[in-house]
Amino acid sequence: MDATTMTTAPPPVRAGSTSGRKSGILLLSPAVVLLLVWSIVPLLLTLWYSFRNYNLVDPTMHGFAGFSNYWYLLTDPDFLEALRNTALLVVGVLVISVGGGTLLAVLYDQEFFGRGIARVLVISPFFVMPTVSALLWKNLMLHPIYGVYAWMMRSVGLTPIDWLQRFPMATVMMIVAWEWLPFAVLILLTAVQSLDTEQREAALLDGAGPVARFRHIILPHLSRAITVVVMIETIYLLTIFAEIMVTTAGGPGVASTNLAYMIYARALLQFDVGGASAGGVIAIVIANIVAMFLVRAVARNLEA
Amino acid sequence: MATVELKNIRKTYISEEIIKGVSLTIEDGEFVVFVGPSGCGKSTLLRMIAGLEDITDGDLLIDGRRVNDVGPADRGLAMVFQSYALYPHMNVYQNMEFALKLAKMPEAERRGKIEAVAKTLQLEPYLKHKPGQLSGGQRQRVAIGRAIVRNPKVFLFDEPLSNLDAALRGQMRVELATLHRRLEATTIYVTHDQIEAMTMADKIVVLQKGIIEQVGSPLELYHHPRNLFVARFIGAPPMNLLQAHVIAADEQGTRVKLVTGQSVTVAVEPRADLVGTSVTLGIRPEHVRLGTSDVNPGQGVVLLAEHLGALTHLHVRISDGHDIIIQTEGGDALTADAPVAFSFPPEHCHLFDQNGVAMPRKARRSLAA
Numbered sequence: 300m301d302a303t304t305m306t307t308a309p310p311p312v313r314a315g316s317t318s319g320r321k322s323g324i325l326l327l328s329p330a331v332v333l334l335l336v337w338s339i340v341p342l343l344l345t346l347w348y349s350f351r352n353y354n355l356v357d358p359t360m361h362g363f364a365g366f367s368n369y370w371y372l373l374t375d376p377d378f379l380e381a382l383r384n385t386a387l388l389v390v391g392v393l394v395i396s397v398g399g400g401t402l403l404a405v406l407y408d409q410e411f412f413g414r415g416i417a418r419v420l421v422i423s424p425f426f427v428m429p430t431v432s433a434l435l436w437k438n439l440m441l442h443p444i445y446g447v448y449a450w451m452m453r454s455v456g457l458t459p460i461d462w463l464q465r466f467p468m469a470t471v472m473m474i475v476a477w478e479w480l481p482f483a484v485l486i487l488l489t490a491v492q493s494l495d496t497e498q499r500e501a502a503l504l505d506g507a508g509p510v511a512r513f514r515h516i517i518l519p520h521l522s523r524a525i526t527v528v529v530m531i532e533t534i535y536l537l538t539i540f541a542e543i544m545v546t547t548a549g550g551p552g553v554a555s556t557n558l559a560y561m562i563y564a565r566a567l568l569q570f571d572v573g574g575a576s577a578g579g580v581i582a583i584v585i586a587n588i589v590a591m592f593l594v595r596a597v598a599r600n601l602e603a
Numbered sequence: 604m605a606t607v608e609l610k611n612i613r614k615t616y617i618s619e620e621i622i623k624g625v626s627l628t629i630e631d632g633e634f635v636v637f638v639g640p641s642g643c644g645k646s647t648l649l650r651m652i653a654g655l656e657d658i659t660d661g662d663l664l665i666d667g668r669r670v671n672d673v674g675p676a677d678r679g680l681a682m683v684f685q686s687y688a689l690y691p692h693m694n695v696y697q698n699m700e701f702a703l704k705l706a707k708m709p710e711a712e713r714r715g716k717i718e719a720v721a722k723t724l725q726l727e728p729y730l731k732h733k734p735g736q737l738s739g740g741q742r743q744r745v746a747i748g749r750a751i752v753r754n755p756k757v758f759l760f761d762e763p764l765s766n767l768d769a770a771l772r773g774q775m776r777v778e779l780a781t782l783h784r785r786l787e788a789t790t791i792y793v794t795h796d797q798i799e800a801m802t803m804a805d806k807i808v809v810l811q812k813g814i815i816e817q818v819g820s821p822l823e824l825y826h827h828p829r830n831l832f833v834a835r836f837i838g839a840p841p842m843n844l845l846q847a848h849v850i851a852a853d854e855q856g857t858r859v860k861l862v863t864g865q866s867v868t869v870a871v872e873p874r875a876d877l878v879g880t881s882v883t884l885g886i887r888p889e890h891v892r893l894g895t896s897d898v899n900p901g902q903g904v905v906l907l908a909e910h911l912g913a914l915t916h917l918h919v920r921i922s923d924g925h926d927i928i929i930q931t932e933g934g935d936a937l938t939a940d941a942p943v944a945f946s947f948p949p950e951h952c953h954l955f956d957q958n959g960v961a962m963p964r965k966a967r968r969s970l971a972a
Contacts, residue, residue: 497688500655505702505753506676515701519692 342583348576355570368577377553378578381561382585388472388557389536395476397528400483405517407484408491418488425481433545436474437463467547467555474542479535483528490524491517526600530593537586558582605666605679605756605789606631607652612661614647614813621647623813624661629806632787634780638800639810639836646761648810649793653682653759665756681750682759685766687742689734689749695721696730699749706753720748723782740771747779751786760792764799776802797837801825809833831883831959840888840916842953843927848881856949856965859884863922867899869952871962882962885953888916888930896946903927905941919943 352364372378407418424432440447441462449459462470494517502516540559543549549556549564556564562582566575607629614622622644629635637645650656652663654675662669670678681702689698696717703713721727724744734742743763750758763779764772780803783790794800800807801821809816809824809832816836817829828834834842847859850866852873859882860866867884903919906926917929917937929945937943954962 495686495688497684497686498690500653500675501682501684501688501749502690502701503655504653504675504680504682505749506705507701511705516690519690522692 345576345579345583348572349580351573351576353571353573353576355572357570364573368573369581372574372577372581377556378561380553381556381558384468384553384555385537385557385559385585387468388475388539389533391469391472392476392479392536393529393532395472396479396483396532397525399476399480400487400528401518401521401525403480403484404487404491404521405513407488421484422481424477425479425485427478429478429541430545432478433474433542436470436477437546441470463547464551467551471539471542471546471555474546475536475539478542479532482532486524486528487521490521494520523600526597530597533589533593537582537589558585606664607757607789607791608662608664608667609648609652610662610664612648612651612663613659614644614651614656615659621813622651622659625810625813625815627808627815627818629789629791632789634783634790634792634803634805635808636800636804636806637791637793637808637810638795638797639816641795642812643810644813645793645795645810649682649759649761649791652757652791653680654678679756680759681753681755681757682761683743683746683750683763685762687734687746687763687766689742689745691734694731694733695726695737695745695748698734698745699752702749702753716752716754717748720752723785724748724751739767740775743767743775744778747782756789758788758790760790762794763792764794765796772799779803797839801837807837809836827961827964828885828953829961831885831955831961834885834953834955834961838887840928840930842885842887843891844955845884845921845925845927846881847884849877849879852878857954857962859954861925863901863925865899865901865921867947867952868949869954870949870965871952871954872965874962877956877962880957882957883955883959884947885955886927886947886951888928890948890951891927891929892946892948893929893931893933893943894946895944899947899949899952900944901946902942902944905937905939905943907939908937910935917943919945 349368350364350366351368352360352362354360403421407414407421411417427435438446441449443449443459443461443464446459448462452459460466498516499512502512507515538559539557540563543555543557543560544563547555549560553561558578559582562575562578565571565578609625609627612622612625613620625648627635637648639645647656651658654670654673658671663671665678665680690701693701699717699720700713703716708716717730718727721730724747726741726744726748729737729741729745734745737745746763760779764775767775776799783803792799792803804821806818807821807824808818811832817824817833819827824833824837828837828842831844835844846862847867849857850860851858852875854873856868856870857873857877858866858868861884869884901921903921905917906920907918909916909918913932915931915933915935915937917931918926919929920926929943950965953964956962
């Protein structure tokens with residue numbers, strides 16, 4: 300509100316502008332307060348519980364626990380298994396969905412008969428909700444008695460494999476990859492299509508074959524889109540829960556328990572709220588470390 | 604280095620014929636410009652020569668060898684695209700190196716070639732730059748450099764200057780023409796800009812709707828357009844065209860009566876059979892003479908005088924709906940609404956018959972180069 304602005308604009312009333320700012324803050328506050336309450340309160344409560352003895356079935360155990368919840372958790376081999384499974388799930392699904400997605404995106408960029416229908420089909424798994432797709436895979440496709448794969452194997456004289464029992468983590472990974480492949484294809488296909496046709500033709504005239512064009516022209520062009528896909532998928536893959544819950548319930552044993560499922564099991568199957576809270580805090584720390592690296596990588600890639 | 608020969612080349616998209624039988628011979632070292640309005644098929648023709656489009660029918664010969672079924676990389680061509688089509692993630696050096704690397708040329712040889720080309724194109728300071736850091740003119744030069752390092756038999760240019768501003772375009776035109784003189788490489792250049800065509804070409808090919816309207820040197824096209832389309836297309840401001848009908852044809856020339864009532868003698872080969880038919884009289888703005896004259900005089904009123912400094916374009920109304928443009932070096936005193944007298948020198952008049960085909964002129968101009 301300095302003098303120069305007043306020469307052209309009608310002089311603003313000083314009292315009115317401050318009260319305007321006040322009422323602005325007032326109007327904003329419901330949204331801000333709601334967001335704060337929704338994120339800060341659970342965070343603080345989790346932190347609080349993680350330092351408490353808090354077991355739902357044993358009310359005699361209460362009081363301050365110090366770091367014992369953390370100590371108990373970090374020395375638990377199940378926790379290490381859950382960490383390993385989380386990493387395996389994230390990396391495995393990323394490799395399958397980004398690798399397969401890139402190849403499919405290049406494939407679906409070609410002209411072929413029925414491309415429109417094929418594109419719809421390749422994208423459709425993304426619209427199936429996680430619980431439903433996990434059930435589909437568990438009962439319809441992979442069931443050792445009446446699943447499609449069992450029938451296929453029997454019809455060529457092989458003994459059906461109980462996939463979820465024998466290879467629990469790999470099977471969960473496959474189901475989640477099936478869900479996320481369409482997303483990668485969708486993003487990467489639009490990226491492939493945005494490649495300048497004259498650039499492709501220039502490469503063609505430069506003598507680049509299909510492999511060289513993919514390696515030197517298409518892949519560098521896709522690098523930004525790939526980092527975006529990796530970032531978004533990582534955020535979701537760290538918290539995969541429904542697929543594990545529905546198919547294996549983390550088992551056999553803890554063979555397919557990831558961090559998210561482990562926290563759930565601690566809190567609501569073993570009723571150890573304190574221990575589960577400690578797991579939650581560790582999950583938050585890990586997610587933030589990953590997010591920091593990812594955001595940096597993406598920011599660097601988007602700048603160039 | 605190479606000759607290119609097109610024999611009755613045709614291109615059909617689904618059911619529509621885009622190129623309707625083009626035959627053309629391009630000599631070794633010649634700078635040929637394909638020119639025509641948009642949609643005339645000039646770019647398609649170039650892309651067919653490059654191998655980016657299939658040839659539906661006809662033969663394409665490079666150095667006498669039929670290359671219809673040879674892939675684009677193996678035809679020995681290099682192309683400069685309208686958008687330059689530089690690889691954005693590679694620097695200038697890598698852009699030029701890409702084709703050589705794919706051809707498995709040894710590292711030292713590659714380096715030598717690229718450095719030599721960078722020197723001719725004044726790109727040395729930018730070899731480490733990415734295309735995104737360069738100006739339009741510099742990118743253009745990189746695209747040309749990328750073509751040159753491959754040492755191709757034929758250079759193809761697809762409207763390479765249309766993304767540049769007017770001043771830079773003029774400068775690049777000179778650079779391209781100079782470069783062509785030094786490399787003496789066979790070049791095919793597509794443009795819709797007739798000034799680029801006129802200034803750079805050894806031979807201009809005027810295309811319309813997939814057929815060649817005329818092939819010739821720039822001055823041949825200017826002085827002896829074969830038909831109305833070429834007459835209209837070549838020259839700026841465009842040729843004045845007036846409807847007329849033939850009233851007499853004898854040894855003195857052909858007399859026509861214009862729709863404006865004026866009668867004009869034209870120095871074309873007389874054809875008695877055309878007496879009474881309607882024709883089109885054409886005369887270029889720069890050939891209309893100002894002032895009174897005994898031969899083919901006319902009068903009009905100045906609608907608008909565009910003073911360009913060295914030249915003046917006078918838009919003159921002869922009668923309602925019939926305007927002509929007169930280009931003159933003087934005319935400074937003339938302003939709108941001033942009456943003006945002019946004449947059409949018979950030797951500069953063109954006559955086109957009902958089908959738009961030019962009648963042969965009596966005196967063929969001796970053409971320089």
